[in-house]
Amino acid sequence: LNPGNLELLESSILWLAGDESLIGASASARAAPTIGAISEGTRRTITWALIGGLPALVLALGGFVRLVRG
Numbered sequence: 001l002n003p004g005n006l007e008l009l010e011s012s013i014l015w016l017a018g019d020e021s022l023i024g025a026s027a028s029a030r031a032a033p034t035i036g037a038i039s040e041g042t043r044r045t046i047t048w049a050l051i052g053g054l055p056a057l058v059l060a061l062g063g064f065v066r067l068v069r070g
Contacts, residue, residue, distance in 0.1 A: 003028040 003026065011023045038046075 007026055014020070014022050
């Protein structure tokens with residue numbers, strides 16, 4: 001399902017053994033699907049959710065805990 005995980009393990013072992021010349025991407029790892037392009041609107045929504053949404057959520061949760069503890 002995820003050939004990159006096994007390939008990372010094999011490459012790590014080869015790197016630790018000093019055989020960097022044997023490290024390379026296999027055909028099965030290259031054939032694995034990747035994430036496609038996202039639209040500008042989706043990218044903007046994700047950006048604002050991470051920049052503004054997460055801090056607002058942390059502040060709201062902190063305020064809630066402060067109220068509960070009294």
